[in-house]
Amino acid sequence: MRRLVELQTLLGPVVVVIAAALLGSVVSASNASYFTNALVNVAIVTALYLFIGNSGVLSFGHISFVALGAWTAGVLSVPVSEKPAIMPNLAHVLRDRTTGNLGSLALAALVGGVCALLVGLPLMRLSGLAAGIATFGILEITHNLLRYEEGIGPGLNTFSSVPETTGLRQAAIGALIGIAVAYAYARSRLGRLLRATREDPAAARAVGASVYRQRLIAFTISGAVAGLAGGLLVHLLPVNTESVYLDLTFITLAMLVVGGATSLWGAVVGALSVSALDSYLAVAENGTSLFGWHIDLPAGTRVIVVGVLMALVLILRPAGLTGGREFRLWPRSS
Amino acid sequence: MTLALLNIDYQTLADATALGAIYALMAVGIGLVFGVLRLVNFAYGQLVMAGAFALALASQWGWPVWAGIVLCFAAVLVLSALMDRLVFRPLRGHSPAVMLVATFAVAFLLQSIALLWFGALGKIATSLASLNRPVAIGGVEIRKITIVAVVVGVLCLAALTLLLERTTIGLHMRASSLDFQTARMLGVRANRVIGVAVLLSGALAAVVAVMLTVQNPLVTPDFALRDTIIVLAGVVLGGMNRLIPATLGGFSIGFATGLLGGALPTNQSQYIPSFVFGAVILVLLVRPGGLFTRGQAVERV
Numbered sequence: 001m002r003r004l005v006e007l008q009t010l011l012g013p014v015v016v017v018i019a020a021a022l023l024g025s026v027v028s029a030s031n032a033s034y035f036t037n038a039l040v041n042v043a044i045v046t047a048l049y050l051f052i053g054n055s056g057v058l059s060f061g062h063i064s065f066v067a068l069g070a071w072t073a074g075v076l077s078v079p080v081s082e083k084p085a086i087m088p089n090l091a092h093v094l095r096d097r098t099t100g101n102l103g104s105l106a107l108a109a110l111v112g113g114v115c116a117l118l119v120g121l122p123l124m125r126l127s128g129l130a131a132g133i134a135t136f137g138i139l140e141i142t143h144n145l146l147r148y149e150e151g152i153g154p155g156l157n158t159f160s161s162v163p164e165t166t167g168l169r170q171a172a173i174g175a176l177i178g179i180a181v182a183y184a185y186a187r188s189r190l191g192r193l194l195r196a197t198r199e200d201p202a203a204a205r206a207v208g209a210s211v212y213r214q215r216l217i218a219f220t221i222s223g224a225v226a227g228l229a230g231g232l233l234v235h236l237l238p239v240n241t242e243s244v245y246l247d248l249t250f251i252t253l254a255m256l257v258v259g260g261a262t263s264l265w266g267a268v269v270g271a272l273s274v275s276a277l278d279s280y281l282a283v284a285e286n287g288t289s290l291f292g293w294h295i296d297l298p299a300g301t302r303v304i305v306v307g308v309l310m311a312l313v314l315i316l317r318p319a320g321l322t323g324g325r326e327f328r329l330w331p332r333s334s
Numbered sequence: 335m336t337l338a339l340l341n342i343d344y345q346t347l348a349d350a351t352a353l354g355a356i357y358a359l360m361a362v363g364i365g366l367v368f369g370v371l372r373l374v375n376f377a378y379g380q381l382v383m384a385g386a387f388a389l390a391l392a393s394q395w396g397w398p399v400w401a402g403i404v405l406c407f408a409a410v411l412v413l414s415a416l417m418d419r420l421v422f423r424p425l426r427g428h429s430p431a432v433m434l435v436a437t438f439a440v441a442f443l444l445q446s447i448a449l450l451w452f453g454a455l456g457k458i459a460t461s462l463a464s465l466n467r468p469v470a471i472g473g474v475e476i477r478k479i480t481i482v483a484v485v486v487g488v489l490c491l492a493a494l495t496l497l498l499e500r501t502t503i504g505l506h507m508r509a510s511s512l513d514f515q516t517a518r519m520l521g522v523r524a525n526r527v528i529g530v531a532v533l534l535s536g537a538l539a540a541v542v543a544v545m546l547t548v549q550n551p552l553v554t555p556d557f558a559l560r561d562t563i564i565v566l567a568g569v570v571l572g573g574m575n576r577l578i579p580a581t582l583g584g585f586s587i588g589f590a591t592g593l594l595g596g597a598l599p600t601n602q603s604q605y606i607p608s609f610v611f612g613a614v615i616l617v618l619l620v621r622p623g624g625l626f627t628r629g630q631a632v633e634r635v
Contacts, residue, residue, distance in 0.1 A: 133614065136566075144607040307446065311436060
């Protein structure tokens with residue numbers, strides 16, 4: 001019975017993700033891509049939640065792992081015949097090899113996890129503002145290196161010719177994997193220890209929890225999920241260094257904050273609702289009609305609306321739309 | 335000798351000093367608000383951007399230079415006051431991380447408003463372009479703006495030091511940045527101190543806007559964004575908690591990037607951001623309080 005009660009927190013996220021995927025499969029092909037994109041966002045925000053939500057430490061750096069995942073999957077998926085055209089200076093090791101779809105995604109997750117581990121080793125000693133600035137530094141360094149290191153990717157070019165295998169199904173499975181990992185982690189002993197360090201570092205130390213080690217573990221796992229999400233992203237649309245940089249950092253953090261950073265349910269709700277709003281505004285920027293009103297918003301409106309929404313939620317409801325609580329069918333009796 | 339080896343001429347040195355002076359002013363602007371609010375204003379660059387657009391509009395309308403500068407100050411000061419009233423004040427007392435995310439949102443908001451208003455191609459501010467012409471000093475050609483930037487930077491810092499050291503409101507501000515709660519108990523008015531800090535920081539942003547538009551007349555929505563990111567790194571590098579270390583940090587990072595950018599060939603200078611942020615992370619790990627502070631640990635949140 002207790003198991004069932006605990007499993008219900010998984011129910012909400014899983015059901016809305018599947019519902020989004022099903023809804024996406026009945027709309028027109030051009031609109032379906034918005035749903036696919038939203039599901040990839042769910043995977044990214046789940047990764048953010050896994051670290052930020054459980055540890056209470058801010059990270060501006062997770063999009064670096066998304067970027068590294070995208071680069072890994074992208075470089076390994078471009079057909080050998082196309083590589084010289086978009087990546088003329090690619091290192092020899094990478095030039096003659098390609099992997100299948102699944103292989104590229106698995107490697108993207110692996111690279112994301114390993115890089116997060118390496119970055120986390122020194123960085124997880126930091127907290128608060130220092131952690132925010134340092135992880136921002138990681139984002140800058142990753143962006144800078146990917147932009148100019150042409151031995152490992154297209155540099156300033158865009159990843160074209162990557163097989164577009166991320167449809168609704170693959171995106172939904174990716175999002176569900178992210179949710180499952182985040183759920184399992186949050187329910188595990190490790191997750192509980194990390195949340196203990198979030199609530200009271202001194203008390204957590206007193207019962208033997210190492211703040212540093214718990215944060216490092218969460219950072220690594222969430223880096224792997226972010227890497228996987230990056231792999232999904234590069235298989236969805238042509239990615240370049242700018243599409244995995246400040247804008248994506250902003251919008252995914254907004255999703256996490258709007259939904260509620262301290263719960264998986266908040267991450268999923270935030271990702272889907274902000275994606276829905278963002279997609280609707282994107283459509284409206286091209287002209288659409290609602291209840292007979294013709295709406296034609298100027299380009300750029302979407303970021304303004306999302307920015308205002310994020311600021312409002314931060315001010316009026318700092319714990320997010322879900323109040324940072326997990327999904328429950330019935331209120332806790334005790 | 336070493337200068338010649340590194341391929342640095344006096345012009346590069348002068349330009350680097352000017353960039354350092356401009357970044358020092360931005361660092362003070364960020365540091366002032368941080369002192370009283372414990373808030374890292376990520377949206378500081380957008381204040382500079384707004385001022386730059388005001389200058390561009392003024393030059394497009396054919397206004398005289400002084401009117402353009404007045405418009406620039408007015409726009410930036412109004413925007414700073416609004417930012418304080420609408421965002422900073424409701425968020426007062428939240429964790430630094432929440433406030434950082436909030437200013438991040440404000441930064442994006444302002445940038446997209448600028449995008450909507452002025453378009454991605456931006457506008458050109460030409461009214462002060464004459465300052466870009468070089469003058470010869472002792473056989474070395476130096477652009478006038480370089481001299482202006484250094485002089486203005488020194489004057490602003492001197493005026494600010496006087497204000498902080500010699501006036502009541504300055505005393506209140508210094509007290510608040512040491513311990514806000516105690517300062518309030520001793521009769522320091524929170525809203526006034528914060529308001530003055532925000533306005534001073536806005537005025538500095540306007541000064542920076544004027545000087546940056548001379549260096550780079552093309553004003554786009556992401557104007558000063560990169561500079562802000564680098565200055566933030568410099569402020570952390572120097573030491574966030576005190577104004578003088580923060581200013582030194584801003585100056586050194588501006589000087590260093592200016593020097594490296596001028597001296598290194600492009601295939602090396604393109605990696606400057608990596609070096610800068612690598613250095614920042616290193617400093618955060620080794621001396622969390624900053625390079626130019628004396629042995630105080632940064633607040634562990």
